[in-house]
């Protein structure tokens with residue numbers, strides 16, 4: 001995995017950041033967007049839903065580039081959001097690494113802006129710098145071109 005951040009560099013989150021998802025769904029709805037899923041995630045989610053993979057792809061996903069995204073309803077809400085994430089244990093990497101995404105952490109200002117949208121920020125366990133860097137790298141690696 002390509003390191004996206006340099007671990008021995010100083011960041012505003014050197015002492016860690018607190019986060020615990022409150023399952024409010026704010027990041028699962030709103031502006032339409034893509035919710036990317038890998039082939040492995042497709043297999044796992046389809047298995048969890050007891051659906052055949054092809055049926056799952058045709059029913060719940062749409063093609064994006066070389067891969068797939070989970071569908072949203074007309075209001076931009078993920079179709080798996082039903083009073084909370086209904087596939088939570090099998091949610092895709094995109095959801096598992098949120099809010100520790102590069103753009104959210106590239107400055108303290110950005111982080112404060114995200115914290116106004118995500119009530120889980122500032123609550124619960126503290127994620128250490130290394131864990132945060134790993135989330136950033138995992139997601140950045142997944143979406144990097146080529």
Ligand code: SF4
Pocket residue numbers: 020021022023024025026027028098099117118119120121
């Ligand atoms: S906005 Fe934050 S607290 Fe709400 S569901 Fe998303 S990650 Fe969890």
